[in-house]
Amino acid sequence: MITRNPSLTDQVKAHIKERIVNDEFEDGRIPPEATLAEDLGVSRTTIRDALGKLEHEGAIYRKQGAGTFVNEAGLQIKSRLEEIWSYEQVLEDHGYKPVVRVLTDEVFPVNQDTAGALGLDKGDEVLVIEKLFLENSTPVVLTRNRIPAALLEEPHRKRKNLPIYEYLEEYCDRRLNYYVSEIVPIAFDADLAKKLGVKRGTPGLSFVEVGFDQNNDAVVQATSYFRDDLLRFRLIRRKAGA
C-alpha cells in the first residue's frame, strides 16, 4: 500500500524548518504569517498549523503582537521523549551508528502482567522479542517487546530486527498510534547488568509501556532499559491544555 503524499501543512512545516536550520532568517525573526501565506501561495490557516507544530517541537516560539522567532535553545534538543519511535533513530540522533542484536525471539505462554496489559487470557501466547542496541560493541539500550501471537499473520521467524512499529505494520497489519509509558528508576540486576555491560546495582532508567494501534487496541507491551551514562532523555513540559 503506502499511499498519501505529505499534507500541505507538513510540506510548509518542512520548508520553514529547513530555512530555520539554514539560518536564513534575519535575527531569528520569522516573517509574519500573512507574508508566509502569500509567498507560499497557501492560506494563513495552513501556515498557522505548520508553525503550531514547529512551536510544539520547540523549534520556534511566538509572542502575540510581536512576532515569531527561532528558538535556538529548543533546536538543540535531540530525541524528545514524547516523540521517540525507534531506538535506532534515537541512537542516530545522538551521533551513534547503532547495531541491533536480537537476543530472544520466541513464543511463550503469556504471564499475568502482560495478559493484563494486552487484554489477553491465561493460556494465550505472546511473541517475545528481546533486542540489544549497541554502538561499537558497547550496549546502550535493551528492549523486550511482547506481541500477542494471535496477531501474527503467519508463523515466520525473519526480520525480527525491524523496529517494532515496522514489524507490526508489515507482519501484523497494525499501525502503531501511541504508547502509554511509565518511567521507572531501577538498580540493574545481575542479568541486565551483564547484558548492558555495567556493574550490578548501577542506577538506570526503564520504561514500561503499552503500544496502541489506530483502533485503540493494545498491540504490544514493551519494557526498555537504558544506560544513563550513554543516553539521556529530555522532554518539553507545558501547562496542561496548551
Place this chain on the structure above:
Amino acid sequence: MITRNPSLTDQVKAHIKERIVNDEFEDGRIPPEATLAEDLGVSRTTIRDALGKLEHEGAIYRKQGAGTFVNEAGLQIKSRLEEIWSYEQVLEDHGYKPVVRVLTDEVFPVNQDTAGALGLDKGDEVLVIEKLFLENSTPVVLTRNRIPAALLEEPHRKRKNLPIYEYLEEYCDRRLNYYVSEIVPIAFDADLAKKLGVKRGTPGLSFVEVGFDQNNDAVVQATSYFRDDLLRFRLIRRKAGA
C-alpha cells in the same frame, strides 16, 4: 491584572470533557463534529480544535471515516508528565492532600552549573528555594529551585511555599511558558535519603530542568527528586509531528 475569559474552544473542550466523565455518550461514541457544532452553536473548526486537545490528552480517539470515541484507558492516566505544572497538583491527582515544607530559602552566589543554565555570570546571585512535599508526614517529592536574584522585584521573604510558577508571576512578573526537562535516574545519597525518608542507595528518579518565560528567557533552574514507591510518572508518546 488577570483578564481574559476562557476561549470558546476551551469552553467547548470542558463541556465535552464533562459529558465524557459523566458517561453521557452511548457506547463511548461521541457525536459527529457537524452535530456538535450545530448543537453548541459554534463552527466546526472550534469543535475540531477542542476535540484535538482532548485527543492529545488521551481522553478520546478518532478514526477517519468512522467517528470519535471515548478512550477509557486514556482517561485513567493521572498527572501526565508533559503537563505537570505543580507538585501540589500532582499529589492531589494521586489522591493525596499535600503538605509543603520549605527547607531552604536563601540567596547564594551562583554555581557554575546553574550559571550556565540560566545565562548568568560568575558572581551573580540566585535565590534557592528547597521544598519538601509530604503526604501525612511521609515525604514524596523534594524540589530545589534557583531563581536569579536580579529578577526579584524587592527583597522579601514571604510566601516561598507558593508553586514556583505562581511565585514567578507574583514577585518577578514572569509567566512560565515551558520547561525543558532531563530525566536522570539516581541512587539517593545520604542527604536525599534522609530528607525523603528512604534507605541510602535506593533507586530514584530526578528531573533536571530549566523553565522559560514567554520571552523565552530562562528564569528558573529546578532539580526534583521523587520516591518511586509513592509517585510514578506516565506520559503518552506519539510519532513525531503528529
Place this chain on the structure above:
DNA sequence: AAGTGGTCTAGACCACTAT
C-alpha cells in the same frame, strides 16, 4: 452510497506589542 473525520481556503475581528 451515505456518513464521518481530515485538509484547506478566505476572510473577519480581537488582543497584544511596539513605536
Place this chain on the structure above:
DNA sequence: TAGTGGTCTAGACCACTTC
C-alpha cells in the same frame, strides 16, 4: 496607531469506513 499573532466563522472538497 500600525503591525502581528490569536480566535472564530462558513463553506468546499477529499479520504476513509461502513453498510
